[in-house]
Amino acid sequence: MNELEQTVDELRRMSTAELVQLGEDSLMNRLCEQAREVCARHGTLSPGNLETVLTDPDALRYPTRLVLEYGEMGMHQFAQPEPDYRNPGGCMLYVRPILGQRPDLLRLAVAYMIPVINYGELITDLHCLAYGSILTGMDPETFYWEICALADFVGARELARDDPQAHEPGDAPAHDHGGCGCGGSCGS
Secondary structure (H helix, E strand, C coil): CCCCHHHHHHHHCCCCHHHHHHHHHHHHHHHHHHHHHHHHHHCCCCCCHHHHHHCCCCCCCCCCCECCCCCCCCCCCCCEEEEEECCEEEEEEEECCHHHHHHHHHHHHHHHHHHHHHHHHHCCCHHHHHHHHHHHCCCCHHHHHHHHHHHHHHHHCCCCCCCCCHHHCCCCCCCCCCCCCCEEEEEE
């Protein structure tokens, strides 16, 4: 039996839960690999290279432009990607207008949202946190707390844990989310 046949045979014997976990692990590994590739080409994300990264077809699936407007984002969000109707095949990343005054926080919002731009609804807070921490050169814990501070700064409404828009318990680091403002859904 060749290697491919062996792999197919192993996949057929996996339970549904094991297949789901394999897919999740593969997506997370790919996201982290992509973030490292972007850093290798552009360095860690900064206000100085933000536009370059947003237009890099190897970093983003769709050419993306920042729009300092609310667009369709919910009150618990700080950013929301939408199709760019002026540029078919492109994306607009709506960000809270106040972030235009804080390039340091704007880069955090972009770093967090790139996986959502690239993969849409498959993405969870954990994916965004892993990708963003690599892209900004922060450890995951620090990036998490910076995103919570960003949510506080823009006045994102905190979501109750039972709100359908909140992430599932366990999606983010195990901390008391009491006053961080991320509402259990730091932007996605």
